Every structure is written in structure tokens, then in C-alpha cells.
Amino acid sequence: MRRPGRYRVRVWTAFRQVPLPHLDDTPMPAPNYSFEKRQRELAKKKKKEEKDAKKRAERDAARTDAGPEDAPADTPE
Secondary structure, eight states, X not given: OOOTTTTOOEEEOSSSEEEOTTTTTSOOOOOOHHHHHHHHXXXXXXXXXXXXXXXXXXXXXXXHHHHHHHSOOOOOO
């Protein structure tokens, strides 16, 4: 026998109502804000490290390209 009030949530389709079981009986879990915050912080840190690595690589590439040209000549003539 069906318990009264169990199927209170209903979805209307084009022709009839379709009951959605267990939506009222099951409590929702509480959100874990600290986990979400930690994940955001890790994503920010990773993005910043990638940006710093890219800048460092560009700086090193520019230094190696300009290095031999700008260096003073050590050969005595």
C-alpha cells in the first residue's frame, strides 16, 4: 500500500502527471564550502604558477637570444 504524501512532487508532461518518488523523503546533503574554497584556491595557484612559468620561459628565451650579442667581447685584438 502506498503511503499518503509520498509522491507530492509531480512533473507535468504533455498529457499526464508523472510522479517523482523519493524527492521529499531524501534529505539533501549540506554543501561542503571549505572543500569548494580549497579547490578554487588550488585552481588559482595552478593558474598563477603556469603564468609565472610562461613569463619565466619568455624571459629566458629573450635573455639567450640577446645574450651573445650584448656581451662584451673578451678576445684581445
